[in-house]
Amino acid sequence: MRRFRIKSSRLSKRFEKGGGAYPVSSHFLPVSVPANPTFHRTQSTSTSYQYLSLSISPCEKNIDKDSNLQSISTCQHRVLAILSENNNNWFSLLSKEFQPYLQRIDPRFVISFLQNAHNPVYLLKFYLWVSSSNPKLAKDSSVVRVLSDFLWRKGPVILSEDLLREVKSCGCYITEDLLCILIRSWGRLGLAKYAHDVFAQMPLMGFRPSTRLYNTVINALVTANSLDLAYMKFQQMFSDGCPPDHFTYNTLIHGACKQGIIEEAVRLLKQMEKRGLSPNVFTYTILIDGFCKSNRGEEAIEVLHVMRQRNVLPTEATYRSLVHGLFHCLAPKRAYEMTTGVLENEPVLQGDACNTLLYCLCKNGMAREARDFIEKLSLRGFVPDATVFGAVMVCCMKTLGFDDLHLLFENFIKNGGKPGFHAYISIVQGFLKERNHAEVCKYIKQMDTAGLLSSVVSYNELINLLGETGEMDMALEMSSEMRHRGFSPNLVTYNTLINWYSKLGEVNKARDILKKLLEHGFRPDKITFTSIIDGLCRAHQLADALKCFHEMPNWGVSPNALTYNVLMRSLCEIRAFRDASMLLNQMQREGIKPDCYSFNALILNFCRVGEVNKARSLFSDMLRLGAVPDKYTYNAFIRVLCDENKIDEAIEILRIMKLNGCNPNPFSYQMVTEALKNAGRFEEAQKLERYKETTV
Template sequence: MKRLSSPPFRIFPASKTTPQIAQNTIQKNPNSANPTFQTASNRSHAAVSSTGKSTSNPSKRSNLFPSFETSHHLSNAKEPICNNHDLKTINSVDLVHISEILLGNDWFLLLNHAFRPHKTSLNPQLVVRILQNQENQLFSLKFYIWVSNADLELSKNESVKRVLSDILFRKGPVVLSVELIREIRAAGCRFTEELFCILIGSWGRLGLAKYCNDIFGQLSFLGLRPTTRIYNSVIDALVKSNSLDLAYFKFQQMAADNCYPDRFTYNTLIHGVCKNGIVDEALRLLKQMESLGWSPNVFTYTMLIDGFFNAGKADEAFQVLETMRKRNVGPTEATFRALVHGAFRCLNPRRAYELLTSFVERKSVLHESACSTILYCLSKNCMPREACEFLSKISQRGYFPDAPTFNIVMACLMKGLDLRKTCEIFDGFIGRGGKPGFNTYITLVAALYRAGMFQEGDRYVNHMFLDGLVCNVVSYNMLIDCFSKAEMMEKASETFKVMLARGIAPSLVTFNTLISGHCKTGEVKKTRELLKMLLEHGFEPNVFTFSSIIDGLCRAHQMEDAFNCFGEMVEWGVAPNAITYNILIRSLCVVGEVGKSMKLFKRMKAKGINPDVFSFNALISSLCKMERIESARNVFDSMLKAGATPDTYTYNAFIKALCDSERIDEAKETVLMMGANGCTPNSYSYNPIIDALSHVGRLEEAQELVSICKRKGIHINDLPNLKTASELTDGVVNI
């Protein structure tokens, strides 16, 4: 492969047909997900460009209409799913037309006219869909106001209120200006208590405590009078916006308006003080609440558990559960989550594990939510042995983790547990009918390949195919990447062929992964065929493609071809990045061409690409090996000026060079500098200094460093001419 400009790589005429190929691919394999509800803006912006790619911004659409993707508000609603008649009504309503009506001045009258044919079939699903369809939160508010006047009961529907509240929170606050209130009144609408509570709730979630208080003072202007429910909404909003003092002031003001606190009022205040760990006040409120005839419920006790942990009182938190048992109040999943998360937050993780294990063992009935949360916390605290032990204990009592919990546990086990034991747990889960996720499988396979356990890894790959987990371009790409990183390019190529045979169109990531894998294993010639296929599928090489090929050529010591490829990047309109330059700078340094690497480094900066720590490290390491320490220091100073942070590799290069030059004291100062700059010295930092001290006969200093390393758990090479501390002591005694 003398030049990359040979026909298989440079195919400019073929690139002219690329858009058509890309279009054909998209027509055969559409990859754009249709949202549940398509809005006018979605339709107008979802145009397809000549390259066959959508010009719409999916992330922006998702932010504006998140419920379209998941419809979680509808799925959580307690109302029955709409029947066929309701569905026809929903589909027959022109959402674009409604948005246009809400934009005008006579929106109330025009909505009455537009919904006259559908008024009898107006339902929560239709209202939710229209609320979510509005790009402006003010339009959603106006439509809800119309619904409140058209059908009061429908405006009280929980799913409708929840969706409106989320919209007002997500898209920013609606300010109740005098103009808006006049517009609402001019339309013949009234301001309902439901609407006021929704608005107050959204302002509280946004942290607008002062505004909540100001609007509450204008209740009479809105045509409302204070009620316990309105006070509860205001107090809840103030607590959520961390204005506890103001919430207490409203609480004390209730009696003056002939409003009396209920269980919700007290629970809200207890939540506020518990969040801040003021449990004494929470207990006072609890006593006051009971004296007024309001018995605490599961929410009260759950908040008390959280409050005791926030105050660092773990024993009292566990005692709350005993109180709940005596009062016949059953804990919920939220109670167990508060208990487990609080224990791990308040206590040493090991102590938390011991207390929670003891708690679970004492219970005659195993609570799945408690077990799952304990496993989650053990995994997040990187406690694989404890997670394995706990899983074994509760499995014997009939616990079986769900797939998400098991996937989290497996990620922890693979980091710190013996792989064979991990595989036993994994096989046990599958044997009991469990279905691990694709990511869990692929992570385990990668770990097995890294450990050289290829047969085990292959076995799980077969499982993945049998379970249908390898079914799209993303999963195939991840599997190919796994094989490539394990340098199993034969299997990576076989997987690519299977992918094509199944009719799954590869992406640019597929080709880049294969090209990178072949280049790292020294099979640069195989990239030609892949490049040809890449172009035939309508793709163009990007910076990752070129950087991979350049890296492969450098590894094969074909520097001339590497620079030819570097030149061709510009012809393809692909700008090299820091990674591309770093590959070439490092490779030039390896072959001793430090002068050329310095020129390339300067060219990199001239092109406006900021060098990173790897750029500087290659130069510093090379200069240090050449014993040009002062030149290396100059590069180090440039590194600091450029804002790049030196790492352990940077300092170790200087330490080795200084020790080789018998400038041992400077090397020791460099170790101290490492610690001061946030880098932890390792065996590569200390070994050269200890060797140098030994070589020049400074044995006591060397021995002192060895002792320091042993205390820090740093492995040091054995030196025959050094005695241990005990041997030195024995020698003194004998004398």
């Protein structure tokens, strides 16, 4: 960075010599084929427990006092060592060494071990020992929850004959509680057949069928998408004298809804009632979700009416399922009308459901409807959740006028709402666009008073907003203010300032911030370098930008695709296409995958100067390397083809855009229709314009 300023020299000397920048292709704009998708194991939300060994827990102190073990970590390592010795005496060894202190170990110790043991069999053995020595500890809900989660994440545990024999030889046995935990883990792992087979072998393990065990295996089979096997087990319940209960029917109804067999779910509901089991709120909530997923929103609302008739009170989860479901199966406008009809007729205001509706409206860009809904229900005392209101403000910022946005914000405060950080950011952004600095300062002060400027992250976001709107003096002042408030600017703070100064072409001020960055002990990263290079390019100091680019390795920083893109764009602006092509080749040699913008820099300019064959060749390379063309890529070809009166090929480009998932914009159609009119093909031009009106 010390060599930030250099004398200009010939650009071509900045690159390694290379060739073959424009390979020949006989195809014109081939349709891209997406790569094979990658499938991942479904993740589920679970409670996470972390206990860092920065302090000693009361349990740890007891163990240290009595056995000279210095920490929980030491105990865990010792337990793990015993279990990993492949010694069948693991149970007696654990009992001999830890039995005197077992009563003093709390659930945190057990949970911590479960989290740190990577072998699922060790988890099982350790739990068996704890279960035998301290049954109350083994039944702790947090321990059971973590064990279930980790048997799924690190499993499966297979109940082999050797393992069962080993467990039996230790005087232990698989309890019904543990078997239920194992069956649930197999269901989550998709091992339906194995769960079914183990259930069939239960008598050999000393278990008698029970409604609880049947419910567990049916739930596992439904989770593993094996509804047929679940029904088989359901039929066996009666012959084994295990009457199905609410959980049984709710699980099967959920499975039927999950498979889209909503009529079967309704049949199960009727069967449930015939057996004297009244459907509960979970039953109806599952049905509402099922009807919505089957695109039968009106019937979902009918289920809600049935609940009222039968005095089953809907929960917040019921309303959330209904609101999300209606927006899933209906057009947003229709979903809004139906949902508001339900919520406005409720005798008791459902705040959580209203917040869910506002979230769905924002997700669908329905800012006016969100504003109207808030205004209407505020008469009944509804005040949106602060987080949801922040989303509403962001949505309204894109559509409504600033006066409407400001009024919405002030009414929210007037009605007792407490705006969150993003709500304030939206109103500050609006006043920044209005250049009303007095109001900007007023609301920033309110943010500070409300405790919303309470971290480096919040200051950085505000500084970025100020920079984005060109208020660099205020942004710089805010960076000084945060230091006075005890929040030291970090690398992100300095990079943000450098980035916006660079985008404004104020290279000297960017350099001043860079000096501060170095003075405070930070090392520039690729974002720092890319911002500086961008600023130099905007200031037409391209030679300096290239020098800065070649200095990056000296700081241990590798350029990324954005760094290359900035340079290639600037090189193309001065028609240094050969140098830009060399950069494109260089980034590929260094293992950096070019993106759409990398190719666009050259393709757009080749089309602009009439080098269509080179542009076509680059387009072929673009598809081969997996870069996805955007509307600018296609429009460049459409323009040059229309200029060359190759209108049919331009129309073919429109078709290819659609096939590749890139919808033509109005400008795409405009270029082709004008070319058709100039060629006297008025009927085709009118047909294309009518088609545009139905798609754009």
